[in-house]
Amino acid sequence: MKNIQNEIKKIERKDWHLWILTSGVFLSLVAFVLLLIFYSDVRNLYEKELSNYTYNLLFVGFTGISLLFLAYILFKEQSIKKLRGELFKEKVLSQSLEERFQELKALFEVSTLVNSEIELSLILDLISKTVRDYLQTDRCSVLLFDKKKNKLVCVSAHGVSSEKIKNTELNPGESVAGWVMTHGEPLLLGEELQEDKFKNFVSKEEKISSSLSVPLKVKNEIKGVLNVCMVKGKRKFNEADLKLVSIFAQNAAVSIEKAELYQEVKKQAEVLEKTLEDLKKTQGQLIQSEKMRVLGDLAGGIVHDFNNILGIITGRAELLLKQAKEEGFIKGLMLIEQVANDGAEIIRRLREYTKIGQGSIFIKVDLNKILRQVVELTSFKWKDEALARGININIDMDLKEINPIAGNPSEIREVFVNLLLNAIEALPKGGEITLGTRMENDYVLAWVRDDGIGMKEEVKSKIFEPFFTLKGEKGMGLGLTIVSGLVSKHQGNITVDSELGKGTCIWLKFPVSRKAQEEEEKITVIDFQPANILVIEDEKNMRDIILEMLSEQGHSVTLAVDGKQGIEFFKKGTYDLVLTNLSMPEMSGWEVIREIKSANPYVKVALMTGCGTQTKEEEAKGADFLISKPFKKNQLLFAVSEAIKKNKNFSPEGNLTCKKS
Structure with missing residues (x-):
């Protein structure tokens, strides 16, 4: 562009040189003629020197030469004028190419960002800034349609009052942008802004002289509007501006589509990740289930022998009870019989865990009595073993007067044995455990509270899931699962309150007994006739x-x-x-x-x-x-x-x- 301007200046200088030279020649000719006419000495001199030529011939010769020289000068002037015109055209073309280059540069920058950036807000912000800078407009803004609000929301703005209009919301059909959103067509306005049908589309506070709005379309769905306007300037937008802004709008639409696809892919990735986690979890559970199945198959072979042993223990304890007279001996035999019966019940439930069992007969159960038995049954753990480890665990009983509940005594005992053993494990340095009961309307409320290590929220939410354990290889993750199942079986519910470092409290609620059988066995013996x-x-x-x-x-x-x-x-x-x-x-x-x-x-x-x-x-x-x-x-x-x-x-x-x- 600068080279063309320099060439034009050189031609203009040559043009002046020719005119000066022409003027000099013309003046010399005039001077020569005047000398011949008015000064006879010169004329006489020429007559003597040029005797063969007449004066007229000489005059005509000089005149002809001058005219030829003038014709040459005029020809050169025309050539220079033509060259000047061509250079001017090249200058205009160069300016057009420069503008086109800047346009392509801006589009390239936007396209590069669209392909490299995934943050939609950054892309739209750059597009609005680039359009404003390139078109030298007073303001450029991008509005996106929010389906939840059913409104156009300004997400980016640059120029006059940009901070004021950011995050503003428009109804479809409201303002020029709303019209474009509703009709799905670009709108170029200049003088038309004063027409009645567009008067309500512009702010009365701002004197907008020209406006250009283009819809952002993604697969025939309008996602928003790219809006450009002149507020202070006198410039009017034209069709070329509309085409350029439409290209920027296409880039913005591509960015929106890309962002939506990214969000969809991200969502699918999250779903896939969760699915993979679930599959891993399920795989782990299947492995544990298979281990349990194999263990069950292996254990099935010794169930008979184990029950035989328990049968011998319970049978002999029952026979000895009839012979025993000392209270301490009787109490010990009763405890042996109770533990053996509970062992048999545990075996039965383990079989029911994988097979359909016959269910349990519910009787009236005194929960306070069960809790006292549980404390005695686990004394080896919270008392003897704790003292051997050099720690002290205190058991506090807060038992109120309560009504009996309907249930299986052995199953209820197992629930609280599990909970108490867990509470003991939560006290590696010793502490206090409280077992309590009280009435709450038609329910019996029981709890096991410890002031131990507590647990995190994510752990608390999983403790009743099968195979979830914090004990590593030492635990199977079934203890609390079985507890939860047994509580549900008794029409009760179980909840957990726990805070890391402050302890845990397990709350259990059981309905009061209404139709349960009496605890005493009612066996009808029909005529013990010797057989x-x-x-x-x-x-x-x-x-x-x-x-x-x-x-x-x-x-x-x-x-x-x-x-x-x-x-x-x-x-x-x-x-x-x-x-x-x-x-x-x-x-x-x-x-x-x-x-x-x-x-x-x-x-x-x-x-x-x-x-x-x-x-x-x-x-x-x-x-x-x-x-x-x-x-x-x-x-x-x-x-x-x-x-x-x-x-x-x-x-x-x-x-x-x-x-x-």
């Missing part, structure tokens, strides 16, 4: 306890150590009832039942099993009664009584002649 009973049991201690329980009632008992011996005794004698164990070496209880029923289909057979009461009906086919180990004496006698009751034609000779019920 001839065959007992087939491979465990010697169990055989001895059954023999003692039945003999005390006057029954005649024959003992067999396995299935084969039992079948031999049955074929040789006559029996009113056969009690057979399920799991025995060489011959199982099922085989014993088939042999006995094939020999005498009317004899009653009771199946004793340490595998719980979850035996399927098709598996128990052929057995008249199912007795789950460990059992109490009354339960055994009740089974015998029922066998006699179902035999309507009981014979003193020992034959059961009725059909199997």
Whole structure:
């Protein structure tokens, strides 16, 4: 551009030089002619020197030369004028190219930012600033449509009153931007601003002379408006300005679409991340479940033996209770019996955790009594073990007078044993634990509070989830899950208050008992008429306890150590009832039942099993009664009584002649 201007200046200087030279030549010619005319000496001189030429010829010659020179000068002037015109055109073209270059530069900067920046507010702010600077307008603003508010919101503004209009809200159809938003078309206004249909679209406080608004479209959906206006200046926008602003508007629309896609991708990524976390969590749970299943399969093989052991403990404790007279000895035996019964109940519930069980019979339960038992049962932990570790844990009982609740005593005990053991673990340096109860309308409220380490909010929200544990490999993460399940089973609810470093309080609420059975067992014994009973049991201690329980009632008992011996005794004698164990070496209880029923289909057979009461009906086919180990004496006698009751034609000779019920 500067080179063109320099060339024009050079041509103008040459033009002046030619005119000066022309003027000099013309003046010289005039002077020469005047000398010839007015000064005779010169004329005479020329006449002598130029004798062969006439004066007129000489005059004409000089005149011709001058005219030719003038013609040359005029030709050069025309060439210079033409060159000047061409250079002027080049100057205009150069200016246009310069403007185009600046335009492309601005578009390039915006496009680069659009492709590199993901923050929508920064992009829109740069676009509004670039448009204002390039077009030299008084103000440029960007308004986006907020679907929730159903309004246009100014998110960026540069120029006159920019801070004032930022974050302002417009209804669709309000102002020029609102009109563009509603109609979806660009609007270029100059003199039209004074027309009636546009008067209400501009502020009366600002004298806007020209306005240009372009919709921001994304897939035929209008997302906002790019608005440009002249307030103080006299410039009027034209179609070229409209085209340029439309290009900037397209960039803004691309930015909006990109931002929306980014937000959608971000949202999907968050969902995917959560899904992956859930999958990892589920995978972990599946692994734990598989471990539990394998453990359950392995444990299933020893359940029978374990229940046999518990049966021996409970049976012997029950028999010793009748002989004991010392209060301390009686209390110890009762505690042994209670713990053994709770152990059997735990095994039953563990089986129910993966299989459908028969459920529990609810009776009236004194929660205060349960809590006292729990404190005594766990004394080895909070007292003996704590003292061995050199710490002191105090248990405070805040038990008010309460009504009984409906529940399974063993399950309720397990709930509070779990909670108390957790509270003890929360006191690594010792402390105080409070167990309390009180009435709250038709509910019994109980709590276990400790002043231990407490827990974070995120931990508190997960403590009842299966397999969630803070104990690492030492814990399975099922304790509080089972607690929550047992509380729900009793129509209660459980909540947790905890603060890190200040302790934890577990609140439990149970409905007051209304339809629960009385705690005392109501067993109807029908005529303990002596009967001839065959007992087939491979465990010697169990055989001895059954023999003692039945003999005390006057029954005649024959003992067999396995299935084969039992079948031999049955074929040789006559029996009113056969009690057979399920799991025995060489011959199982099922085989014993088939042999006995094939020999005498009317004899009653009771199946004793340490595998719980979850035996399927098709598996128990052929057995008249199912007795789950460990059992109490009354339960055994009740089974015998029922066998006699179902035999309507009981014979003193020992034959059961009725059909199997």
